[in-house]
Amino acid sequence: MTEAIDAEGLIKRFGPTVALDGLDLRVRTGEVHGFLGPNGAGKTTTIRILLGLMRPDGGTARLLGGDPWRDATALHRRLAYVPGDVTLWPSLSGGEVIDLLGRLRGSLDRKRRDDLLERFQLDPRKKGRTYSKGNRQKVALVAALASDVEMLMLDEPTSGLDPLMEEQFREVIRDEKRRGDRTVLLSSHILAEVEALCDRITIIRDGRAVETGTLADMRHLTRTNIQAQLVGPPDGLSTLAGVHDFRAEGDRVVFDVDTDALEPALRTLVKVGVRTLVSQPPTLEELFLRQYEGGAR
C-alpha cells in the first residue's frame, strides 16, 4: 500500500522550545487518519511542515510522493487545507473566498459547493468580518471539500461548530470515505470525532508520536470495564493479575481488566455464578487519559 504521508524523525525548535522531538507519522493513501493530541502537542507544527510552510530542523517528510518544501506549489494543487484558526479577509464575502481558493487550486466543483453551502447552512454573502468563528470554519471547510483533490488536511476542523453542524461534518467525511479515493488527515483533540471517523490514529504528545494504529490495535493496550451481579462471593477475583480498581458492594462487583487478562477473569466470574453482566469497551477517552497520565511510559 502506498503512503500519502511519510514523515520520519521530524524535529522542530522555536528558540528554546522544542515543538517536535523526533515525530513519526505515516498515513496510507485512501484512509482517514486521526491525528490526536492536546493543544500544544505539535499537531499544527507537523501540518505546517507537511505543507511546506515551515522547514524541519531534522528528519524527513514526504507528501504524496513529493518533497513538501521543494514541491510545495505543485503538491498544493493536489490537496486542500483547513487551518485550525480560520481568518478571512474582512472585506471579502464567504462565497468570494470559497471561489478564489478553488480557482487558485484549479479545481472547484460548483454543484458540490452549492450543496455543501446548503448542508452547512452558510450564507455566502456575508463579509469575512461579520462571520462567527464557526461560520469562518464552515467557509474554509466548504472551500476544501468542494475542491477535487487527492488529500484533505483538516486541523481541528470542528472546534467552532455546533453539535448539529458537527454531525453534518461527520456525514460529509463518511461520504468521502465511501468514495475511497481521498486521503484525510484529521487533527483533533475531540476523541469521539476521531473514534467515529478514522481508520487509523496517531497519538502525539510533546512532539512525539506515542502510539499509532487502528482503534482495535489500541484497545489491546487498554482495559475493559466489567460490572456484574454474582451468585456467591467473588473469591480470588480482586487479586487476579490484570484486574484493577476492584470494588465490591454486596453482590455487585465493578472492576477494570486488561484485555489479555479478560479470559481468566471471566472464568472466575462464571465459576462463582453470574446473575447480570455489563461489559463496556474502552472509550478513546480512557485510552487518551492513560496515554497522558503520569507522563513518560
Next chain:
Amino acid sequence: MTGVGKLIRLILRRDRVLLPLWVVILGALPATYISSFKALFPTAVARQQYADVSVHNAGFVALYGQLSGSSLGELTAWRAGFIPVMIALFTLLTVIRHTRTEEEAGRAELIGAGVVGRHAQLAAALIVAFAANAVLALIVTAAMIGQGQPGAGSLAFGLEFGAAGWAFAGVAAVTAQLTSGARAARSIAILALGVAWMLRLAGDISAIGSGALAWLSWLSPIGWVQHIFPYGGNHWWPVVLTVIFTAATAWVGVALRARRDLGAGLLPDRLGRAAAAPGLRSPFALAWRLHRGLLFGWLAGFAALGVLFGAVAQSTADLVNENASLRDVFARMGGASALVDSYFASTAGLLGLMAAGYAVQATLRLRDEETTGHAEVMLTSSVARLRWAASHLMFSLLAPAAVLATAGLLEGLTYGAISHDVGGQLGGALSGMMAQLPAAWVLAGVAVLLFGLLPRWAPVAWGALAACVLLLLVGTTLQWNQWILDVSPFTHVPHLPGGDAVATPFVVLIAVAAILTAGGLAALRRRDIPVG
C-alpha cells in the same frame, strides 16, 4: 467607569517603549533649534533678514505655517510648525490602537466581561492620550525656558503642541466608533488630520497673498494651535477653542459608544456577493481587492494637494512683482520663475516623504497578511511565495508612482492654467514629483528586507521613515553633518524643477532599493511562515 485605573496601567505597560519615545523626542526637539538659530543668525539684524525672506515664502508657509516675528523664540516655534501634525498623528494612532483595534481583535470582549465599566476602555485610552500630550507640553515649556526663553511664550508653545494632540485624541474617539474595522477607523481619522492640515495650509498661504481664503485656517484645529503664535502674539483663546473642541469630540465619542454594541460600528456592514466575480482568480486580483480602497484614498489626497499647491504657487510669483524692497533679493535668487521652481521642489520633497509612507504601508500589508493567517491560506492554495509577495509589492512600487504622478500633473496643470503656461509648468512639476519615487522605493525596500529577514521587526520600517522626516525637517534646519543627512535617500534626490537632473543618484537609489528587495525576498523564501 470601574476598572479605568487598571486599563490605564495595561495601556502604559503595552506602550512603555513607544509612548515615551515620541513624547520625549517631539517634546525636546524644538529646544535644540535655539542653539543652531543662534549660530546661523547671530544678530537681530540677521534674524530680521531671514524672517523677511521667509515670511513670504509659500513653500515655507505651506510646511510650517505663518511666521509672526523675528525673535529667536518665534523663529523656533515657526520652524517647528509641522511637529503638531506629527503629534496629532501619533496621538490618534494611540487612541485607536487601544480602542477599536482591541475590539476588532476580540481582546476588548475579554476585558469587557471582567469588572470594567462600558466606557472604561475609551476613557482609559483618552486619559492616557491627554496625559501624554500634557507631559509633552510640559517638556516643551521646560526645555524652552531652559534655553533662556520667556516663560509665557514657552507655556504657549507647549500648549500649541499639547492641544494639537488633545484635539485629535478627540477625533480618534469619534472615528473609533464609526466602523467595525480598525483599519477603516484609522484611515478616517488620518483623513480628518489631512483635511485639517490642508485647510490650514490653504488659509495660511492665502493670508500671505490676497487673504481672500485666510478664513480656511479657522476651520482646522491645526490652524487654531498654529495661531497661538508663541513668543509673538501669545494668543490664549485658540487654546480655549481647541480644548472645547476636544471636550466636544470626546463627548460625541462616548455618546456614540453608548449607542452601539461591542464590536459593531455605526456605519452598517453590507452584504457582499454570493459568488466571486470571474476576475477574482489570482493572487494579483486579490491584492487589487485588498489595496484598492487605500489606493483610491491616497490618490484623492494627492490630487487635492496637487491642486492646492498649484493654486497657491501664483502667490509666490506675485511676491517678486509686488514687493519692491525684496525685488533685489529675489533677482539674485533667479527671479520669479526660479522662486516657483524652488517652491515646486519643496512641495515635491514633502509629498515624496508621504508617498514613501504609502510605500511602507503597502509593503507591510504582507506582514499583516502573515500575522492574520491569510498568508497561510494563500500559500497552501498553490500560490508560490514569491508570486504572493509580488502581488503586494506591485502596490509598493506602482501605487506611489501613481499618486506622485497625480499630484505632479494636477499641480502643473493648475498653476499652468493660472499662469497661462501649461506646457511650461507641467513638465517641471511632474519631474519634481517623479524624482522622489526612487527614494520612496528605498524605504519600501527596507520594509521588504525587514519582513523577509526579521519579520517581528517589520514595523521598524516606520522608524526608518520617521528618521527621514526628521532629517529633512530638523536636520536641515540644524545643519547637521552632511554624512548624517546622507543616510536619508531623500537627501540624494536632485531638486527638481530647477536643479540638475543628473542620472547617477537615481540609478544608485534604484539599485539600493532593488538590492534591499531582493535580499528580503531571498530571506522570505527560506524562512518559516507564519512567524508569530
